[in-house]
Amino acid sequence: MTAARRRDRAVYTRSHPALFALLSLTRCAPVVRIGRTVLVHGTDQYREVLTRLPLDRTATGTTGGIAREVSGGDGVLFDQAGADHRGARRALAAxxxxxxxxxxxxxGREVLERRLAPLADGGSVDVVDVALELAGAVTAELLGLDLAPRRLADAARVAAAAAARVHLPGPLARRHRSAAATAAGQLLALVGDERAAMLAVAAVNTTAAAIPRAIAWCADDGRWPQAADPATREALADELLRVLAPSPLLPRVAGADGTLGGRPVRAGDRLILVARHAARAHDRDPSVSAAQPAATAQLVFGAxxxxxxxxxxxxxxxxxxLAxxxxxxxxxxRARVDRRSALPGxxxxxxxxxxxx
Ligand code: HEM
Known part of the structure; x- marks a missing residue:
């Protein structure tokens, strides 16, 4: 295993060791059923769930369900259902x-140029801090809000981390739920409405996870020449996103009876879609000369x-x-894993x- 992969694994093993072990142990089979939970590791099966299987997009424990519960609203972006959602999605796509x-x-370029200046004088830079400012600045602009970038990014990060803990079993469940509602309320107060809050959560947390992991991978794996070269930089970025799979698990629920990989799936089954395995992040190192096909690489963004x-x-x-x-x-x-964040990082x-x- 390369030094880059070894370091990067720590973001999983130090935050969710039992889950990482379970997923590693079961990944040889494309689909594994454990009671009413179905682990989906296979590339084709992952795509099949997202494109062909009817999903209950608002069920408890799914991304949409958590968003609805925490924000107390209906029609937020991650609810992923209804005409309202389709209209908002079209506007965002534009x-x-x-x-x-x-x-x-x-x-983003302005943030990078300014925040990386200390490197030229022999100083050090915290890439997480830079990525949060970058994500906050870009997201505020996207939402048309005049907000300090770090204020927006921090609120989105805290809200996502609190929401991710809502479904953890144990005696602290009630406390987690109330912390999540408070954090969501603070983000809502900052950005104005539920849709903006969900967009901020989606944009900030993925960016704050992805950029530092990518920079660490380049540093540990001697990738700076490829990052510096405009001819290879974009391919490297795509391959790094594939290998990092910043949003590694998509929790979904089957909305109707159907089949997956030829096996029956029942309405209400919990589906854990392992983007990391579907995109072959676990066993194919990034390669600019022999990159994985785009159809596989882009699975880290869903389908x-x-x-x-x-x-x-x-x-x-x-x-x-990278540039x-x-x-x-x-x-x-210096590197310290975030054990509380919504996404591994x-x-x-x-x-x-x-x-x-
Ligand atoms: C490395 C960065 C990112 C990764 C890995 C990522 C990954 C994902 C994934 C896996 C989904 C679920 C797709 C599905 O269910 O098929 C998703 C949804 C979404 N992402 Fe991203 N994302 C990233 C960055 C962003 C950014 C920068 C934005 C906004 C500026 C964004 C906005 C959204 C939104 C709004 C949705 C919900 C779409 C819907 O419900 O129809 N994401 N993302």
């Missing part, structure tokens, strides 16, 4: 198309009618981050320069 992304891009509308922006932002860090050839000087990822641009 804001995040090629010209929309080019409009947002300078904001079908509800696939991530922010995928283009996420790719461009990561490519810009900004590469001239310094940074090495990781670093709480601190400090890097210092090995070269001056």
């Amino acid at each position: 804001a995040l198309n090629a010209s929309g992304v080019e409009r947002l891009r300078p904001l 079908g009618p509800h696939a991530c509308p922010g995928a283009r922006l996420a790719r461009v932002q990561l490519a810009d981050a 900004a860090f590469a001239p310094y050839r940074p090495v990781v000087s 670093w709480a601190v990822l400090e890097v210092s320069a090995c070269a001056s641009p």
